[in-house]
Amino acid sequence: MVILGFFALALTFYTLPKAYIIWRKAEKASLEEVYTLEKSFYLVSTVVWLVLASRIVGMGLYWVANESLIPLIPGAMCQWGVHQAGHPYSWIDSILKLFVLFVYGIWLSLDMINRRCRGSPLMATLSKYFIFLVPLLLADSILDLAFYFKVEPVTVPCCRVVFTAENPLPCPFCFVFHDAPMFIAVIAGYGLSIATMIWGSVIKRYTYQPGELGEISKRALKMLANLSLIFAIIGTMALVPAIFQIMAPATPH
Amino acid sequence: MLKPKFLILILVVVAVIAASTTYYTLRTSLEIPEAENLVIEGIKVNREASVMTGVVVKNIGDKPVTVEKIVLIRVQTGLVVCSSTINPPAVIQPGETEIVRVSCELDHYYKKEGCDYKVLAVTSEGKAAKYVFGYPMTLEELGFAVE
Numbered sequence: 001m002v003i004l005g006f007f008a009l010a011l012t013f014y015t016l017p018k019a020y021i022i023w024r025k026a027e028k029a030s031l032e033e034v035y036t037l038e039k040s041f042y043l044v045s046t047v048v049w050l051v052l053a054s055r056i057v058g059m060g061l062y063w064v065a066n067e068s069l070i071p072l073i074p075g076a077m078c079q080w081g082v083h084q085a086g087h088p089y090s091w092i093d094s095i096l097k098l099f100v101l102f103v104y105g106i107w108l109s110l111d112m113i114n115r116r117c118r119g120s121p122l123m124a125t126l127s128k129y130f131i132f133l134v135p136l137l138l139a140d141s142i143l144d145l146a147f148y149f150k151v152e153p154v155t156v157p158c159c160r161v162v163f164t165a166e167n168p169l170p171c172p173f174c175f176v177f178h179d180a181p182m183f184i185a186v187i188a189g190y191g192l193s194i195a196t197m198i199w200g201s202v203i204k205r206y207t208y209q210p211g212e213l214g215e216i217s218k219r220a221l222k223m224l225a226n227l228s229l230i231f232a233i234i235g236t237m238a239l240v241p242a243i244f245q246i247m248a249p250a251t252p253h
Numbered sequence: 254m255l256k257p258k259f260l261i262l263i264l265v266v267v268a269v270i271a272a273s274t275t276y277y278t279l280r281t282s283l284e285i286p287e288a289e290n291l292v293i294e295g296i297k298v299n300r301e302a303s304v305m306t307g308v309v310v311k312n313i314g315d316k317p318v319t320v321e322k323i324v325l326i327r328v329q330t331g332l333v334v335c336s337s338t339i340n341p342p343a344v345i346q347p348g349e350t351e352i353v354r355v356s357c358e359l360d361h362y363y364k365k366e367g368c369d370y371k372v373l374a375v376t377s378e379g380k381a382a383k384y385v386f387g388y389p390m391t392l393e394e395l396g397f398a399v400e
Contacts, residue, residue, distance in 0.1 A: 077366035078329075158366060163329045165371055165385050168280070170330040174368070178360075179330045186272070190265050197261055225257045232261045239268050243275050249333045 001065050004058045005144040011051045012137050018044050019127040026124035034119075041123045045111055048130055052104045055140055059097050062144070067177060074155045079173035081158035086147040093143035100140055102195050107133060109199040109220065113206065116216045122206075182242035189235025193228045200224035280331050283324065285373060285381040290314025291345070293374055293384035297352060303359045303388075305335075307352040310374050310382060312345040319344050319377040325357045328369035328385065334360070342377065359388045 022037050022044065029037055069082045076082055083090040107129055114122040159171035176183050203224065206217035290313055297307035305325060312318045320343040325335040335357035343353045353374065360368070367389045373381040 075366055077368055081366070159329050160367075160369055160387070165328050165369065168331075170276075170332070174327075174329045175332075179327065179332050183272075186268065190268060193261050194265065197258060201258075228261055229257050232264045236264055236268060239271065243272065246276060246279065246332055249335060 001058060001061060001144050002148050004054050004061070005141045005148075008051050008055055008058075008137060008141040009145075011047050012134060012141070015044050015047045015051070016131070016134055019048075019130045023124055023127035023131060026127065038120050038123065041120055041127065044127065044130070045115070048107065049111070051137065052108055055137065056101060056104060058144070059101060062093075062097055063177075065148075069151060072153055073151070074153060075158055076156055077158045077160070077174075078171060079177065080162070080171055081156045082151065083173075084156040084158065085154060086151045089143050089146040089150055093140075093147050096136075096140055096143060100136065101191070102198050103133065103136060105195050105199045106202045109203055109224065110206075113203065113213070113216050113220050117212050121209075121213050180242055180245045182238055182245050185238035186235050186242050189231050189233075189238055193231035193235060196224045196228040196231060200228065276331075279333070283326060283331075283333070283373065285375060285379065288318070288374075288376050288378070288380035288382045290316070291318050291320075291374060291376060291380075291382040293372060293382045294350065296372060296384070296386060298359070298388070305355065305357040305359055305370075305372075307354050308372055308374055308384075309350060309352050310343075310345060311350040312347050315347050317344050317346050320353050320374050321377050322373075322375040323353060323355045323357075324373040324375065324381075325355075326371040326373070327360070328371050334358075334370070 018040055022041050025033065026037055063079075066079045066082045069085075070076050070078065073081055073085050076085065083094065086093075107126065110122055110129070111126055114120055114126060159174060163169065163171040163174075176187070200221050203217050203221050207214055207221055209217065292311050292313055294309045294311050296305055296309065298304065299306050308323055310320060320339055322339060323335075323337045324333060326332065327334050335355070337355045337357065339353060339355075343351060345351050359370065367387050369385060369387050372384045372386070374384075375381045
């Protein structure tokens with residue numbers, strides 16, 4: 001996670017000025033300049049793909065890394081303890097991790113459409129959008145680094161302190177990662193379904209464009225809608241065993 | 254025809270409602286009224302296997318009490334770990350203390366730092382005696398519980 005954090009920071013700083021130049025020049029550029037900008041954008045696009053893909057991989061890896069840290073922190077019985085050890089960065093980072101996929105995916109799906117069109121019609125839009133994404137990318141990477149550099153093998157209070165017999169709420173980490181792990185599939189299924197739906201709703205505005213851009217956007221929108229439905233079905237299918245998982249031990253034997 | 258977007262939203266809402274309703278129904282079903290004449294004095298464990306082998310119950314009333322079921326709940330998640338019907342039911346005479354035998358595994362996952370468990374001894378009257386303990390236990394607690 002630390003390597004991924006540094007990797008994202010380095011590539012973001014490398015791409016930022018290039019994207020800014022493309023954004024600023026693209027609309028007023030002559031035909032010759034547009035060709036140069038397109039070549040430059042191709043590099044920007046590839047690097048941003050690497051950055052965003054690494055952040056999305058990191059999003060899953062984040063929970064795996066936290067789970068693996070539990071035995072190393074005295075007092076931690078679940079990820080609550082790990083979060084306590086990395087407080088306050090850990091909590092902000094976790095909340096951010098739940099939402100970044102929705103935002104990063106918009107850029108990736110728009111770029112997929114752009115790559116399929118001749119003359120990179122979304123070059124300026126994507127460069128501008130990337131610049132707006134930079135604060136989120138920086139926050140995501142810096143919080144990862146801050147969290148993992150803060151975590152030390154110090155004794156921490158875990159969820160036993162908060163989730164006592166009187167508390168009506170369950171510890172979310174114990175619940176999802178241990179007692180009812182099928183809910184991971186439910187959350188992932190529905191999360192991806194909502195994410196693809198959000199990406200689709202952004203792409204929808206380009207379906208009204210004339211020519212190639214409109215046609216490709218329509219095809220992409222159809223594909224995303226199907227994907228969204230498939231993920232929702234996967235989530236629903238996982239929900240049934242997940243509910244059985246919490247009910248089965250309650251049945252007397 | 255229903256648009257896919259709405260279909261997905263309906264699926265998500267139904268899933269959230271189904272999961273939370275199941276969870277709270279399960280938790281509400283465990284909110285059993287307190288048995289006034291029955292107390293749990295402790296539990297018995299097989300430390301090597303991390304198994305709860307018995308529940309020590311005392312009848313402090315003046316009538317016999319029948320224990321029909323033992324339920325073990327993990328406090329941190331509110332989920333039932335083990336539910337065991339006592340067959341034949343254990344009848345505890347007034348003033349007597351008895352060990353109700355069960356076999357409930359105490360989770361190995363939480364063995365390093367431990368977690369809290371709540372035991373319910375459910376009587377034939379639909380009431381329950383409750384007892385909360387942490388496992389792994391402290392040395393003093395183990396002195397009583399270990400078999």
